[in-house]
Each structure stands twice: as structure tokens, then as C-alpha cells.
Amino acid sequence: MFPTYANVSERMAAPPALAISTVIFALRPSAVSGRPTLWLPLVKRIREPFEGMWALPGGPMTQAESLQDAAARNLRETTGLAPAYLEQLYAFGGLHRSPSERVVSIVYWALVQPTEAAMAQESANVKWVRADATGPLAFDHNEIVEYALWRLRNKMTYGSIAYHFLGEKFTLAAVREVYEAVLNRSVDPANFRRQLMTAPQIEATDEYLQGGKHRPPRLYRYTGVEAGGPPGFHQLS
Amino acid sequence: MFPTYANVSERMAAPPALAISTVIFALRPSAVSGRPTLWLPLVKRIREPFEGMWALPGGPMTQAESLQDAAARNLRETTGLAPAYLEQLYAFGGLHRSPSERVVSIVYWALVQPTEAAMAQESANVKWVRADATGPLAFDHNEIVEYALWRLRNKMTYGSIAYHFLGEKFTLAAVREVYEAVLNRSVDPANFRRQLMTAPQIEATDEYLQGGKHRPPRLYRYTGVEAGGPPGFHQLS
DNA sequence: TTAGTTAGAGTCAAATTGACTGAAACTAAT
DNA sequence: ATTAGTTTCAGTCAATTTGACTCTAACTAA
Structure with missing residues (x-):
């Protein structure tokens, strides 16, 4: 056998x-x-x-x-x-x-x-x-x-892997850019923001990204953990 | 390498x-x-x-x-x-x-x-x-x-594998039972029906399942094909 | 100061969902 | 033959979600 x-x-x-x-x-x-x-x-x-x-x-x-x-x-x-x-x-x-x-x-x-x-x-x-x-x-x-x-x-489209492309802290626009790059289509910024904000795994920090050309965006942090997956599968880093 | x-x-x-x-x-x-x-x-x-x-x-x-x-x-x-x-x-x-x-x-x-x-x-x-x-x-x-x-x-919950548990023709109640068995929770029959009916891959036949104890349900057929998947992956049967 | 651009809050109609009602169709028991 | 019980299936309605859009605040560069 x-x-x-x-x-x-x-x-x-x-x-x-x-x-x-x-x-x-x-x-x-x-x-x-x-x-x-x-x-x-x-x-x-x-x-x-x-x-x-x-x-x-x-x-x-x-x-x-x-x-x-x-x-x-x-x-x-x-x-x-x-x-x-x-x-x-x-x-x-x-x-x-x-x-x-x-x-x-x-x-x-x-x-x-x-x-x-x-x-x-x-x-x-x-x-x-x-x-x-x-x-x-x-x-x-x-x-x-x-x-x-x-x-x-x-x-x-389903899960929450987008954040693994980014560092610890990121702007919501950065997350949107990940989506746009991977799915190869543009996403409405306002609606995308609304969706992310209702997700409980996104935590706002009190920091802002300085040095940009326009209004400084707030930085956020991802606090979720991947659920399910095969046994012995652990997040690195 | x-x-x-x-x-x-x-x-x-x-x-x-x-x-x-x-x-x-x-x-x-x-x-x-x-x-x-x-x-x-x-x-x-x-x-x-x-x-x-x-x-x-x-x-x-x-x-x-x-x-x-x-x-x-x-x-x-x-x-x-x-x-x-x-x-x-x-x-x-x-x-x-x-x-x-x-x-x-x-x-x-x-x-x-x-x-x-x-x-x-x-x-x-x-x-x-x-x-x-x-x-x-x-x-x-x-x-x-x-x-x-x-x-x-x-x-x-996402895809359309439920039909592979069933034969060529099936009742909508049978599909619902597949969902209930796999997801281990009950599903509202009326709402489930509504969802399936809006899916274009479900085709109504003009046959009915006879021999049951109650009103004979109509038989349906699944006409979709699995999209995506790894190369070299083909449906058998 | 002003023009240009992004952040972020909010509006509104359309679409979807969850909970429910009720009629139609059938069987089995009375 | 009638009735009770069960399932199919259509439909209602309020709550929620979605897509398209507007508006103001905050910042930079000219």
C-alpha cells in the first residue's frame, strides 16, 4: 500500500x-x-x-x-x-x-x-x-x-495576501495599488477604502507618511492571521 | 540548478x-x-x-x-x-x-x-x-x-464543485443537501433556490423526479465548466 | 496666493441577502 | 373522498452591501 x-x-x-x-x-x-x-x-x-x-x-x-x-x-x-x-x-x-x-x-x-x-x-x-x-x-x-x-x-480577490507585498505599515493607497497591479484593473479609491475600513484586521496607526507631494496619508497595520491552510504551514518572518 | x-x-x-x-x-x-x-x-x-x-x-x-x-x-x-x-x-x-x-x-x-x-x-x-x-x-x-x-x-462556498457529488440530473434540494452536509449547517431552501436560479450554469430540464412522497421536484442539469486550475488538469468522466 | 493633487468622509440609487409568507402539488392516513 | 402533512416554488420586505459619485480638508509646487 x-x-x-x-x-x-x-x-x-x-x-x-x-x-x-x-x-x-x-x-x-x-x-x-x-x-x-x-x-x-x-x-x-x-x-x-x-x-x-x-x-x-x-x-x-x-x-x-x-x-x-x-x-x-x-x-x-x-x-x-x-x-x-x-x-x-x-x-x-x-x-x-x-x-x-x-x-x-x-x-x-x-x-x-x-x-x-x-x-x-x-x-x-x-x-x-x-x-x-x-x-x-x-x-x-x-x-x-x-x-x-x-x-x-x-x-x-478572496483572502488577505495583499499585505504580504507590503511592509509592516502601509497606506491604504498602497494596498489599493497592490490590488490594481495584481488584478490588472483600476479600483475606486473611496469604495476600496470603505471596504478595508470595515475589515477588523486593519488597524490605524497614529503615524502619517511624510515626504509625499500631497496630503500625507495615514499609515495602517495588518493584524490578521492566515486561517486554515495545510498542516505544517506557518508564516515566516 | x-x-x-x-x-x-x-x-x-x-x-x-x-x-x-x-x-x-x-x-x-x-x-x-x-x-x-x-x-x-x-x-x-x-x-x-x-x-x-x-x-x-x-x-x-x-x-x-x-x-x-x-x-x-x-x-x-x-x-x-x-x-x-x-x-x-x-x-x-x-x-x-x-x-x-x-x-x-x-x-x-x-x-x-x-x-x-x-x-x-x-x-x-x-x-x-x-x-x-x-x-x-x-x-x-x-x-x-x-x-x-x-x-x-x-x-x-466559492466554486461549483457541489455538482460533482451528484449525477447528471438532480433536484435543487439535492444540491442544497450537498451544501448542508459539507458546510454542516442548514440553508434556507427558498433563498438557496433563488441563488441557484440566477446562476447561468444551472439548466432546467422538463423532467420531474417521480416516486417521492410529496410534490415531484423538477430536475436540473449543470452546464458549466471548471475555469482555471493547474495545467494538465482535465475533468475525467 | 493660487492651482493641482491626494486623503478621506459622505450621499444615493441599485443590487444582493436573510427572514419570512403563501399557494400549488403531491402522498398517506383517515 | 376528505383531510392532514410535507415539499416545491414564487413572491414580499426590510436590512445590508455595492458602485458611482460628490465634496471638503490637507498638503505641495508654481
Whole structure:
């Protein structure tokens, strides 16, 4: 029933290799409009298959850590990021994802805050691209990004992940910009404000964001905790 | 970056074993009230670890099939079921899920229709239990069932999976009973009807369910298709 | 001082929701 | 044949929520 392999002969000839990858989302100001848009970092493959192509950060599973830990560690090693939000996306196990060997990839998705996102510097092997225009990627990574985007939008309309894009204190306009960037449509500021204010998890601080060009907006704080989710899933940071 | 193992020495000493399990939900009339409640089938473990305990149906991954196919095949082999709905739930990869070896389990969840559910006969090695009272299970399967229940309830309030519990044609009262069983609270029949009628994916047939004790209800049909979801995810049946 | 822009409060009609009523259709018991 | 009981299904009504919009306060830059 369950694989308890009393002896080696019972095991299948060549078990699928296990890998971990991550789709990392961050908001960055658009080059054209200046408004924040969704971006993600890619790394360049340095060996076959798909050598020279861009791909999601990832690597093989190692023995001594949970899936979540493996994702977090690999992320730190490949991009230097320690995201505030890291959740399992999906296990991809199609037969021909990799041309050579059978690989099952457990893919996580992460949200990082703007201050952190700045830490993943561009280099010859790391570049940031707009989430809706990644260009052709290695393996089935285009499909994976597509699905991650769909999940992000889904969870945004429903839940409360928007705040993981932001720092501890934020303006209501910043939250609205997250919504607008992810859902890709404009939101009425007054109505959006009204909705947030009725949500009990938004707490007003007595601080205001100074240094802007216009009336200084009040800063707020998110006090809610993610409900439900898989066992062993804990918020980092 | 990605596991392409040019030579064996590069591979880690003992890669985690890969397994597939499934949480199968079906509605069955409660022994006490007669109203439908959520049940799921368990299989008895016939070897260590946890020999003699009840567990979710599952087995090791074999080489030549996708994860989805592996789940469907294993389900057919262990319980005889071919569910109308089969979706990936989560990949569980804690370090100590199995006492002997490191096992990563990719768990699917399924909804089966009452006619099909009757096919999975109880036997010495298969029993059906109420989803909210499974008793102690092998491995971390209690946590898995818990999480599957959470996901089912979540998706029910939002999406349109309720119909996968039912046959092609159904009464509105049957849909309501699905909601009541899964969400575990009563729903106002008139208001529920009104909501369903405004949904464009519900199509009225000109047939009525005869043989009941009271006014015969009209039969309806679900014409919607699941939107979004991971790539390579297709409805069976 | 004035023009321009954002923050934030408030208005109003339309749409949705929750609680409820009542007639119609059927069965089973009298 | 009549009646009681139960379910389907249409409809009412007040409360709440939503979308579109206005208006004033607060600030900066010209």
C-alpha cells in the first residue's frame, strides 16, 4: 500500500527525481507608468537541458529538510531572498517535463516586500521580468508561471495576501495599488477604502507618511492571521 | 540548478520515496438522521509500518504515468472507484511522516457520485467512515483528511464543485443537501433556490423526479465548466 | 496666493441577502 | 373522498452591501 521498500528489488527501477522550484512575486514600479506592477526573478540555466535559457529558481531535493524548508533554503541560495510569504503552489509531474529524466517538481510561490526585492540584484545569471511577459522559459515553467498568476489573483480577490507585498505599515493607497497591479484593473479609491475600513484586521496607526507631494496619508497595520491552510504551514518572518 | 544528474555520484545518497494517496469524499445517508453526510473510504494496512491500522488509499509512484494518472489508477486498483472529480490536494513532505524512510506523498482528493460510491464495497480491508470521525489513522493521514475537509468547504462556498457529488440530473434540494452536509449547517431552501436560479450554469430540464412522497421536484442539469486550475488538469468522466 | 493633487468622509440609487409568507402539488392516513 | 402533512416554488420586505459619485480638508509646487 505505502512504499516501505523492505528490499531494493521491490523499488521501481528508476524513481522520479524530486525537485523544488519557486515563483517569486514582487511589486516593482513600471518603467513606463511608474505605477507598481508584478515582477518575478529568473535565473539562467548553466547546464543542459535548456542551458542558457531562463528558468524559475530551483534545485533538487535534499534529504534532511521539509519541503517548505527546502524551498526557503534554495531561494536564499539562488536569489538571496527570504520572502515574507511562502506557500506550496502545486506538484508538477507530467511525464515529459524534462527531456532527459523524469522529474517531479514541487513548486512554491512567494511574495516579497519591496525592500527585500531590492536585495535580489540583477546579474548575468539573475534578471527580473514582468510577470505577464516572461518570454520563453525552460521546461514547463511558462505554464507554471501562468498557474501561479491565476492562483495569486484568485487568492487576492478572496483572502488577505495583499499585505504580504507590503511592509509592516502601509497606506491604504498602497494596498489599493497592490490590488490594481495584481488584478490588472483600476479600483475606486473611496469604495476600496470603505471596504478595508470595515475589515477588523486593519488597524490605524497614529503615524502619517511624510515626504509625499500631497496630503500625507495615514499609515495602517495588518493584524490578521492566515486561517486554515495545510498542516505544517506557518508564516515566516 | 535543476536536477539533471550527469552522473550518479552527483545524486544525493537516498532520494525521498514518492507516493500517491487520495482522500475520497462521497455523500451517504446518515445512519441516524437519514440526511446525507460526508463519508470517505479507508483501507487497512497489510504491512509495517502501521500494519493493521486504517489509512488513505495510496501507493508508490511508478515510472510511466503522470501524477493525475497515477492517482486515478491507484484509486481504481485499491477501491474500484473511478471518481468524477479528481484534483491534487497537496504534497506532504515532512521529515518524519513515515517512521522508517523519508516519503513525500502527493495527495489527491476526489468526489464520487452516490451510484459510484456504492461500488466500493466494504470488506475486511475497506471501510467507509464519516469524514468528521475517522478515528486514528496511519502516518499523518488524520492531518491530511483535516486539510482536505478544509479545502472542500472552502471550494464549496466559492466554486461549483457541489455538482460533482451528484449525477447528471438532480433536484435543487439535492444540491442544497450537498451544501448542508459539507458546510454542516442548514440553508434556507427558498433563498438557496433563488441563488441557484440566477446562476447561468444551472439548466432546467422538463423532467420531474417521480416516486417521492410529496410534490415531484423538477430536475436540473449543470452546464458549466471548471475555469482555471493547474495545467494538465482535465475533468475525467 | 493660487492651482493641482491626494486623503478621506459622505450621499444615493441599485443590487444582493436573510427572514419570512403563501399557494400549488403531491402522498398517506383517515 | 376528505383531510392532514410535507415539499416545491414564487413572491414580499426590510436590512445590508455595492458602485458611482460628490465634496471638503490637507498638503505641495508654481
